[in-house]
Amino acid sequence: MSVRNAAKIFTSVMAAASLSLALLMPGPAFADAGFRQWVAGFRATAVQSGVSGALYDQAFRNIRDIDPVVLEKARTQPEFTAPAWDYFDNRVHDQSVAVGQQMARKWKPWLDRIEARFGVNRYILLAIWSMESNYGEILKRDDVMRNVVRSLATLAYADPKRAKFARTQLIAALKILQTGDIDESHLSGSWAGAMGHTQFIPTSYLHYAVDMDGNGKRDIWNSIPDALATSANLLKKNGWQAGKTWGYE
Structure with missing residues (x-):
């Protein structure tokens, strides 16, 4: 056998092997069809949990496939622990403190009312706001914010480790839409x-969300009073005691 013929045979074998592997792997069309089948199948579960069938269809009407960014984030999410003070040193700095002081002045009337209603120190709420969304700056980033229904459906369908959590949160997210507090085109998150500003998962939102500004909607995405009051409500309902210290070094 000549070298040239051997090379041709080797190339053909490699091509055939590659093709066989490709046929075993679900391509985009197959993956999308599987996802759409999952969405259709999950509808009954959502309806049994109290979600309107019409709302379910509306929420998924423009969702055709999984979100690859979500799967990449899930795959690369680090699992580690760090000492609390190392974490704080990386997140608390002169600029974040300066912005926090500005926010304390800007939102003072609402912080007064939230403190009076829930008994939670305003500086704790401002610190939560800073840590969770950098005072809302993260919500402006299209590269970070995702469609919550699509994100959770992606995890429920394609991430076995998070599937149970994602299914529960997806039903809760659909129930949020059902309340009318937000519509599906604005239901964004990580x-x-x-x-929202203080990064509530859907089940926590349903338990603790507050309409602090009195406009008839519990809007933690666009209303700072609602977002901060929601965090205060969570703390109060989980045993926060006004005037007590929360920790020490």
Whole structure:
């Protein structure tokens, strides 16, 4: 056998092997069809949990496939622990403190009312706001914010490790839409479904969300009073005691 013929045979074998592997791997069309089948199948579960069938169809009407960004974030999410003070040193700096002082002045009337109603120190709420969304700056980033329904459906369908969590949160997210507090085009959050200025997952939103500004909607995405009051309500309902210190070094 000549070298040239051997090379041709080797190339053909490699091409055939590559093709066989490709046929075993679901391509985009197959993956999308599988996802759409999952969405159709999950509808009954959502309806049994109290979600309107019409709302379910509306929420998924423009969602045709999984969100690859969500799967990449899930795949690369680090699992580690760090000492609390190392974490704080990386997140608390002169600029964040300066912005926090500005926000304390800007939102003082609302912070007064939230403190009076829930008994939670305003500086704790401002610190939560800073840590969770950098005072809302993260919500402006299209590269970070995802469609919550699509994100959670992606995890429920394609991430076995997070599937149970994602299914529960997806039903809760659909129930949020059902309340009318927000519509599906504005229900945004992190890749894992954390929402708004203080990053509440859907189930926590349903338990603790507050309409502080009195406009008839519990809007933690666009209303700073609602977002901060929601965090205060969570703390109060979980045992926060006004005037007590929360920790020490």
